[in-house]
Amino acid sequence: MADYNQMLVLDLVRRSRGISRVELVRETGLTAQTVSNICRRLSDADLIRETGRVSAGTGGAPRTIFEVNASGRFTIGLHIDPARLTFVVFTLAGDIVQRLSMRTPDTPEPEAMLAEIELRIRQLIEAAGVPTDRVAGIGVATPGPIDVLHGSVRDAPNLPGWEDVGLRAELERRLGLPVVVEKDTTAAALGELWSSPRPPQNFAFVYLGTGAGAGIVLDGEVRRGASSNLGNIGHMSGDPNGPICPCGGRGCLSLTALPATLVGEAAARGLVASVDLGDARAVEKAFAELCAVAVDHPGGEEAAIVDRAARSYARVASQLANALDLEAIVFGGPQWPALMSAVLRIAPPLISKAFLFRALHDVETRGASTNDDVGAVGAASLAMWATTFDAPTQLFLPI
Ligand SMILES: [Zn+2]
Incomplete structure (x- = not known):
C-alpha cells in the first residue's frame, strides 16, 4: 500500500496550490507519521518541495506548506491523429513548457512517421531546455484499435500502412525512454482526470x-x-x-x-x-x-x-x-x-x-478542461502516472 499512499499524497500536492501536512493527514486519512515519511521521500526524489511556513493562527505551531516541484519530472505526450501530430513537453505540475502541432506528414507510412516523431521529440526536449535525465517517459495516444500488450496499433482504419506497428518498441529503441501507448479516446479521458481541478x-x-x-x-x-x-x-x-x-x-x-x-x-x-x-x-x-x-x-x-x-x-x-x-x-x-x-x-x-x-x-x-491538445496532454499525463506515481501496473502499464 505504500506506493498507493505515496501516489495519493503526490496527487493531492499536485492538485493543490500548496497544502500543509495537517491538510494532507485530513484528506488522506493517513497518520501524521506516515504523511511525514511520504513527504520526506517525495522531497528526496525532487517531486515536491517545501515553500515556507505559515502561521497556523493563535497558539499553533507554524505549518509547512508543500507544493509540487514542477521541474522535478517531465514527460512527453504525443497524439497521433490522421490529420495532425501534436507533441507536448509536460511538467509534473501539468504545465506545457513546449508544444508542437503539425500536419501529419504526406507519407504517414510507419517508417517515415517514426523517424519524424523521433526527430521532433529530440528537438522539443532540446528547445524546452529540459535535463534529459528528468524526462521520465513518453505517452502516445493513437487511434485504435490498439494491441496494448504489445504497444502496437492494429489495422487503424484512418492510418494507411499501419497494419501492425510496434509503436512502443520502436520508440523505446529510438529514444531510449519508457513508452506507454493508449487509445486516443481513453487518453483524452485521462487528460481530463489529470487537468480538471x-x-x-x-x-x-x-x-x-x-x-x-x-x-x-x-x-x-x-x-x-x-x-x-x-x-x-x-x-x-x-x-x-x-x-x-x-x-x-x-x-x-x-x-x-x-x-x-x-x-x-x-x-x-x-x-x-x-x-x-x-x-x-x-x-x-x-x-x-x-x-x-x-x-x-x-x-x-x-x-x-x-x-x-x-x-x-x-x-x-x-x-x-x-x-x-x-x-x-x-x-x-x-x-x-x-x-x-x-x-x-x-x-x-x-x-x-x-x-x-x-x-x-x-x-x-x-x-474539456484542456482544449485541442487533449490527446497529447492525456498521453503525457499517462506517462507521468505510469512512471512517477508508481501507478498500479495493471492499470497504467502493459504487463
Ligand atoms: Zn452502423
Missing part, C-alpha cells in the same frame, strides 16, 4: 476527431475493457430518421455525424469545395470552414448540417449517460473547436431532458 468521478469523454469515440471514467477510474479498446460509439444511433447503415442500424454516428460525412454533404450542395474524403487533412480544413460559416450564419444551410450533427452527438451522449449513470459528459478532441459552438448550444438541454435519473442528480455537459 475537481474531475467528475463518472463521466464520458466524447472524443471528436476523424472518427468519434468515448473514453469512460467510472468511480474515479478510467475504464479500458478486455483489450483496452473500449469506447467505439460509431455505430450508436445519433439520428432515428437517418439512413440505414451497413451495420444494419439506422443513423449511426459514423454514417451521419463525422467530419468526412458532413463535408461530403456540404460539398454535394455546393457549400464547400469538393475534397478527397479519404484525406483526413483536407477534410479537417474543409470542416473547419464549414463550421465557421455555420457560426456566422445561424439560419443557413451550413448551420443546418452542423446542428444536426450536434443533435446526433447529444443523442448518443444521452444514451451513454443513461446506460452508465454518468454525472458529466465532456466533449473534446481535435474537431471540438470546430463543433464547440453548435454542441454547447444544442446538447446540454437535450442531454438533461433525456436523462433518466434527473430526480436524483444532474448530468453536466461541457467542453
Whole structure:
C-alpha cells in the first residue's frame, strides 16, 4: 500500500496550490507519521518541495506548506491523429513548457512517421531546455484499435500502412525512454482526470476527431475493457430518421455525424469545395470552414448540417449517460473547436431532458478542461502516472 499512499499524497500536492501536512493527514486519512515519511521521500526524489511556513493562527505551531516541484519530472505526450501530430513537453505540475502541432506528414507510412516523431521529440526536449535525465517517459495516444500488450496499433482504419506497428518498441529503441501507448479516446479521458481541478468521478469523454469515440471514467477510474479498446460509439444511433447503415442500424454516428460525412454533404450542395474524403487533412480544413460559416450564419444551410450533427452527438451522449449513470459528459478532441459552438448550444438541454435519473442528480455537459491538445496532454499525463506515481501496473502499464 505504500506506493498507493505515496501516489495519493503526490496527487493531492499536485492538485493543490500548496497544502500543509495537517491538510494532507485530513484528506488522506493517513497518520501524521506516515504523511511525514511520504513527504520526506517525495522531497528526496525532487517531486515536491517545501515553500515556507505559515502561521497556523493563535497558539499553533507554524505549518509547512508543500507544493509540487514542477521541474522535478517531465514527460512527453504525443497524439497521433490522421490529420495532425501534436507533441507536448509536460511538467509534473501539468504545465506545457513546449508544444508542437503539425500536419501529419504526406507519407504517414510507419517508417517515415517514426523517424519524424523521433526527430521532433529530440528537438522539443532540446528547445524546452529540459535535463534529459528528468524526462521520465513518453505517452502516445493513437487511434485504435490498439494491441496494448504489445504497444502496437492494429489495422487503424484512418492510418494507411499501419497494419501492425510496434509503436512502443520502436520508440523505446529510438529514444531510449519508457513508452506507454493508449487509445486516443481513453487518453483524452485521462487528460481530463489529470487537468480538471475537481474531475467528475463518472463521466464520458466524447472524443471528436476523424472518427468519434468515448473514453469512460467510472468511480474515479478510467475504464479500458478486455483489450483496452473500449469506447467505439460509431455505430450508436445519433439520428432515428437517418439512413440505414451497413451495420444494419439506422443513423449511426459514423454514417451521419463525422467530419468526412458532413463535408461530403456540404460539398454535394455546393457549400464547400469538393475534397478527397479519404484525406483526413483536407477534410479537417474543409470542416473547419464549414463550421465557421455555420457560426456566422445561424439560419443557413451550413448551420443546418452542423446542428444536426450536434443533435446526433447529444443523442448518443444521452444514451451513454443513461446506460452508465454518468454525472458529466465532456466533449473534446481535435474537431471540438470546430463543433464547440453548435454542441454547447444544442446538447446540454437535450442531454438533461433525456436523462433518466434527473430526480436524483444532474448530468453536466461541457467542453474539456484542456482544449485541442487533449490527446497529447492525456498521453503525457499517462506517462507521468505510469512512471512517477508508481501507478498500479495493471492499470497504467502493459504487463
Ligand atoms: Zn452502423
